[in-house]
Amino acid sequence: MEFDLSWLLLGLPMAFVLGWGASRFDLRQWRLENKQAPRSYFKGLNYLLNEQQDQAIDAFIEAVQSDPDTSELHFALGNLFRRRGEFERAVRVHEHLLSRADLSAADRDRAQHALALDFLKAGLLDRAEVALQRLEGTAFEGAARLALLAIYERSRDWAQAAEIAQRMSQAKQGQFANREAHYLCEQALQAAATNPEWALDQLDLAIQKAPQAPRAYLEKAKILDRQQQFEAVDLCLAQLARDCPGYVPLGVLMWANAAQKIQRQAALDLCLQKLYAERPSLDLLEARIALLNAREPLQALHDTLALYEEHLNQEPSLVAAAGWLKAHAQIAPAKGEGDDLPKTLQRALDRATLPLSRYRCAACGFEAKTYFWHCPGCQSWDSFPPQRIEEL
Numbered sequence: 001m002e003f004d005l006s007w008l009l010l011g012l013p014m015a016f017v018l019g020w021g022a023s024r025f026d027l028r029q030w031r032l033e034n035k036q037a038p039r040s041y042f043k044g045l046n047y048l049l050n051e052q053q054d055q056a057i058d059a060f061i062e063a064v065q066s067d068p069d070t071s072e073l074h075f076a077l078g079n080l081f082r083r084r085g086e087f088e089r090a091v092r093v094h095e096h097l098l099s100r101a102d103l104s105a106a107d108r109d110r111a112q113h114a115l116a117l118d119f120l121k122a123g124l125l126d127r128a129e130v131a132l133q134r135l136e137g138t139a140f141e142g143a144a145r146l147a148l149l150a151i152y153e154r155s156r157d158w159a160q161a162a163e164i165a166q167r168m169s170q171a172k173q174g175q176f177a178n179r180e181a182h183y184l185c186e187q188a189l190q191a192a193a194t195n196p197e198w199a200l201d202q203l204d205l206a207i208q209k210a211p212q213a214p215r216a217y218l219e220k221a222k223i224l225d226r227q228q229q230f231e232a233v234d235l236c237l238a239q240l241a242r243d244c245p246g247y248v249p250l251g252v253l254m255w256a257n258a259a260q261k262i263q264r265q266a267a268l269d270l271c272l273q274k275l276y277a278e279r280p281s282l283d284l285l286e287a288r289i290a291l292l293n294a295r296e297p298l299q300a301l302h303d304t305l306a307l308y309e310e311h312l313n314q315e316p317s318l319v320a321a322a323g324w325l326k327a328h329a330q331i332a333p334a335k336g337e338g339d340d341l342p343k344t345l346q347r348a349l350d351r352a353t354l355p356l357s358r359y360r361c362a363a364c365g366f367e368a369k370t371y372f373w374h375c376p377g378c379q380s381w382d383s384f385p386p387q388r389i390e391e392l
């Protein structure tokens, strides 16, 4: 019998390859893995979908125990703990992930980010800050910097916040010019009492950084007003009227006072008339009335009534109606002892107009007697319109 050697040459390598493949491929093991790990994993998912978080956690712990190398399960478990407010357990899961030497660089960053979120949610701001700083240069850098900004704003660390905002602007991670101007304003406010000149420099920097942002003009005018530099107040607010006319109502009474001190009532009245014609406002009206002080008292009262009537013809305003009644009572005082109806009406109107004179955050509805640049309710910047509630 003739033996074909070419079959042997071909068959031997094939047998070797098949043998090697079989040694790598354990069918039983494959079946076991496909049956056991996914089963508890899907069981956990199913519990999650049914909003049974306790059972989901038990299922995921079982899955993690049977397959301790799978990072996805750890992430799922850690996030679940955090969502349930079990921050210690979430931190333990994410720290365990970070301690693993076999973790890929992407998963390591993800675990670091998750750990920072655990600390943030737990209110451990110092530890969150350190965890977030470690994310510089990773895919989570933008999110980490935003979270750091929130931490520095909460702790009123405006210098650090300004540095982060500057870095984000440079890296084109968003528009931060207005925010940077706010941080400069906050730093100026902190120093205004002890070092007003430095504060004024910071406000000039803020104006340079964001000329269309109204706050720095107003803060600067306040400091100058305290220093009784009325010419400078007039100049500064004229700049505000030119660059951000909608925000003049927030400083207009201070402007009227400064104009009276430097005898510029007529010029300011002209300017306010123009602004008022474009956008009637109760604050502009009050400032125009304040400018009437220089006139003879009875004439001033008649002019005041005329201004309120002009406003009421345009806007059905309760605040203007209360103002009209007050001025009218001064012209025509009560005729006798029993004639106290106007006073009673006045009191009722004053009470009714109090909530209407507040400012309201457009983002969360927080209301306040004073104007806020940074909402105490929802922490938004520039969320308060510069009009009173009655004018919204």
Ligand SMILES: [Zn+2]
Pocket (backbone or CB within 6 Å): 361, 362, 363, 364, 365, 366, 375, 376, 377, 378, 379, 380, 383
């Ligand atoms: Zn708010």
